[in-house]
Every structure is written in structure tokens, then in C-alpha cells.
Amino acid sequence: MNARAESQAASNTPLLHTAPGFEPDGRGNCPMREVLDRVGDTWSLLVVINLQERPVRFNALRRAIEGISQRMLTVTLRSLERDGLVARTVRPTTPPEVEYALTELGHSIAGPIGALGAWAAENRDHMRAARNAFDAAAA
Amino acid sequence: MNARAESQAASNTPLLHTAPGFEPDGRGNCPMREVLDRVGDTWSLLVVINLQERPVRFNALRRAIEGISQRMLTVTLRSLERDGLVARTVRPTTPPEVEYALTELGHSIAGPIGALGAWAAENRDHMRAARNAFDAAAA
DNA sequence: CTGGATCCGTTTGGATACTG
DNA sequence: CAGTATCCAAACGGATCCAG
Numbered sequence A, B: 001m002n003a004r005a006e007s008q009a010a011s012n013t014p015l016l017h018t019a020p021g022f023e024p025d026g027r028g029n030c031p032m033r034e035v036l037d038r039v040g041d042t043w044s045l046l047v048v049i050n051l052q053e054r055p056v057r058f059n060a061l062r063r064a065i066e067g068i069s070q071r072m073l074t075v076t077l078r079s080l081e082r083d084g085l086v087a088r089t090v091r092p093t094t095p096p097e098v099e100y101a102l103t104e105l106g107h108s109i110a111g112p113i114g115a116l117g118a119w120a121a122e123n124r125d126h127m128r129a130a131r132n133a134f135d136a137a138a139a
Numbered sequence C: 001c002t003g004g005a006t007c008c009g010t011t012t013g014g015a016t017a018c019t020g
Numbered sequence D: 001c002a003g004t005a006t007c008c009a010a011a012c013g014g015a016t017c018c019a020g
Helices: A003-012 A031-039 A044-051 A058-064 A070-082 A104-138 B003-012 B031-039 B044-051 B058-064 B070-082 B104-138
Strands: A086-091 A097-102 B086-091 B097-102
Touching (some): A031 A044, A031 B104, A044 A097, A058 A070, A070 B104, B031 B044, B044 B097, B044 B104, B058 B070, B070 B086
Antiparallel strands (some): A086 A097, B086 B097
């Protein structure tokens, strides 16, 4: 089969977005992309994981997530709240106490995230080894 | 319980990185972060999904993933190859044919990714609604 | 066909200082 | 305690041109 015929055959078998969550909606947007655009940033998943056990207050969360700046914690929490994954509760005491908790939707994403986390834990060494091998070969 | 006592109690119960894949390794790096740093970008997961069924050549992949630029496809494939998720095979014909396929490691991550994709498909409307409600409340 | 190289606008995110 | 506002450097990513 020559190159042209092969590419012809390939175009007969729709290639893209065939897995669940990847079907485009007509304007090139697939659900996966929308979700990644929202929780695929540096901090969102880490925040979700840290809220899984129980509600946590702002500065406790800040201390828990090593390396996050105050600004990014605020921004991340607002984004998660906006998407309905996190609920924000203010108790008007002095000083004010603001508690963040996962919503039902937030809890529901913890499963898939956990699956990815488990994969990460199992395969980090494998990935590191592959990376070292690749870099060694390039040198 | 006052604020100090509460924060004391909180510190007695380790908060961070308690889920699988989130335990730090001593230098603040958790597996999840490493993985997200590698496949959490705009295109990596889409490339993996598109390689799930069968190996695909460069330009077929380019056509399949709507919106990806030539440069980003190259960059993304190199990154996935470096991490051992994708294998690159060159057939020295004229014109050259370069085929990309998932490695065993690449196939193993398709499961967790699929779980996230399924969640995305099920909950995209829910997230959109939450977002609209939030924006409406802010206005 | 499969890229590499370059240019350049956009976005991300850290540091810092200030507020109720 | 829980933010907000501003500044700024680095990274991301698209467009374009060139090459084996």
C-alpha cells in the first residue's frame, strides 16, 4: 500500500476524539479540553486533593501546599469555586474565618484524580528512567 | 477551641499529600506534580488518546488534533517520547514515514486519562451551569 | 513528509506591599 | 486571618520560513 492509499484508509477511519470525553461538540471543543483548561493548571488538583478529607481554612491550605503563593491560592480557589468544585464559607468572626470545602461535584472528580495519582506513584520511576535514557542517548 | 489550639490540632493531623501519588519525596516533589508537569499541558493527553487505537503518522496526527500547530505537535511528541510514553519509528522511504505509537507505559496511562475523560463528559454541563451561576451572581 | 529555527505576542505565576 | 493590587520575569504557544 503506497502512502496515498494508506492516508486514504486512515481518513476512512475517523481518528480523533473517539474516546469518552473527547468527542468534539461541533465547534472543536471536547469535554476533556474544557476540564483540562480548568483543573489542568499547576495547583488545582493539589487543592482538590487537600480538601478531600475535610474542609480547610485558607492559611492552613497555604501551609499544606508547599510552594504555593498567596496569590495563586486565591486565584485557584476562586476558579474552583466558580466551576462549582469548591464551596467557600465565611464566618464573620474576628479575625474572619474562611473555610473551603469540596462540593459534591468536587468530590466526584477526586476519583479520577486519584486514579491518575496512583498511576503517577507507580510509574514515576519508570518515567524518570526513560527520561534519563533519552537524554543520555541524545548526548 | 481557639485559633491557636485549632491550628495546633491541624498540624497534628498531616494535611498534605496524603492521597496516593501525592506524597512528597523529601524535596517537595510529589509524583502527581511530576506527571502533571509532563502530560498536563495543552496537547499531551489529546495525543495519547489519539494513539490509543493504533500507531499514527505525523501528519495524520496533525489533521486529527484540530487546532494543533506543527511546532506544538513536534514538541509534544518529543516530550512524550522522552518520558517513555510514545515510541517513534522512522521508515527511511522517500518521502520518509514516521510513525508514533504508545509504549506499554503509554497504554497504561490511558486508563486514568479515560476516567478523567469520562468524568469530563458526564459533568461538563454541570460545570458550565456552575460557572454561569457564579458569573451571574458576581454581576 | 517530517520536521528544525526563529520571532514574537500572550499567559502564567512569583515577589512584594498594602487593606479590612 | 484572608485577602487585593501591582510589577515583572519566565514559560507557553502560534506563525512563518527553511531543510533533509
